[in-house]
Amino acid sequence: MIPLSHVIIFSLIIFVIGMVGALSRRNVFIVLMSIELMLNAVNIALIGVSSAMGNMIGQVLAIFIITVAAGEAAVGLAIVVALYRNRLTVNVDSINLLKW
Amino acid sequence: MSWAQLFFYVFAVLGVIMSLMVVTRRKAVHSAIFLILAFICFAATYIIMNAELLAAIQVLVYAGGVVGLIIFVIMLVKAEEDEVKQTHGQWIIAAFLALLLVVEVAFIFLGSVAQKTGHLAARMAQVGGNTEAVGVVLYTKYLFPFEVASILLLAAMIGAIVLAKYKLER
Known part of the structure; x- marks a missing residue:
């Protein structure tokens, strides 16, 4: 079996890559994809813990996370489409109406 | 080291490489293609960790559904081409936070690892x-x-x- 610490480190690396992408890219699609990567990192950690602990609860939680990620992608992309109709941009720097 | 372990590390390294490509590519379509490859690598590691159902769901829902939706919207929305600057000033804060998180969690999990109970x-x-x-x-x-x-x-x-x-x- 794979040691749990290696699975957690793998998940951590993916989460950190997604976090840096979500915080630092300007293209809104790449920000959304980075958020998907972060959600997937959580899935990897849950499945690794489920495999190491020997019960199914981690896999059931991963199914719920996949549900939430699908809903998040649909709503996020709808927001992008609505935003593009109003502002004609997909650059997160120019979407700053609420920034102080 | 058994074959399953070897394949886990191969797919883990491939997944990390594909994830890095997702966040560093200039065009969003290229990122989406690398995202599909990353999700398939993650699905392979799920199979090795005894989660065959989730591997199938991963390929169907993520690689098929979510990335397909993202590619459709990329085609609907015209992005600015040949932008010089792809990142904004937050990347220093982002890199610092990422480093902090890696050090913290790696420290915790390399020190005390929960043992297998079943x-x-x-x-x-x-x-x-x-x-x-x-x-x-x-x-x-x-x-x-x-x-x-x-x-x-x-x-x-x-x-x-x-x-x-x-x-x-x-």
Whole structure:
């Protein structure tokens, strides 16, 4: 079996890559994809813990996370489409109406 | 080192490389293609960790559904081409936070690792396989969260339609 610490480190690396992408890219699609990567990192950690602990609860939680990620992608992309109709941009720097 | 372990590390390294490509590519379509490859590598590691059902769901829902949706919207929305600067000033803060998180969690998990308390494959074989084992837990102990998740999906669907349709009605 794979040691749990290696699975957690793998998940951590993916989460950190997604976090840096979500915080630092300007293209809104790449920000959304980075958020998907972060959600997937959580899935990897849950499945690794489920495999190491020997019960199914981690896999059931991963199914719920996949549900939430699908809903998040649909709503996020709808927001992008609505935003593009109003502002004609997909650059997160120019979407700053609420920034102080 | 067994073959399963070897393949886990191969797919883990490939997944990390593909994830790095996702966040560093200039065009969003290239990022989406690398995202599909990353999700397939993650699905391979799920299989090695005894989660065959989730590997199938990963390929169907993520690589097929979510990335397909993202590519459709990329085609609908015209992005600014040949932008010189791809990142904004937050990347220093982002890199610092990422480094902090890596050090913290790696320190915790390399120090004290929870030991194995049961063998998952044997337990799944009693019920009849991975899908059956997940189904039994999902439809008995987690039935109420399952129904809540379905309502969440319904709300997300209605919300997405309303948000994307808003301007068309005038």
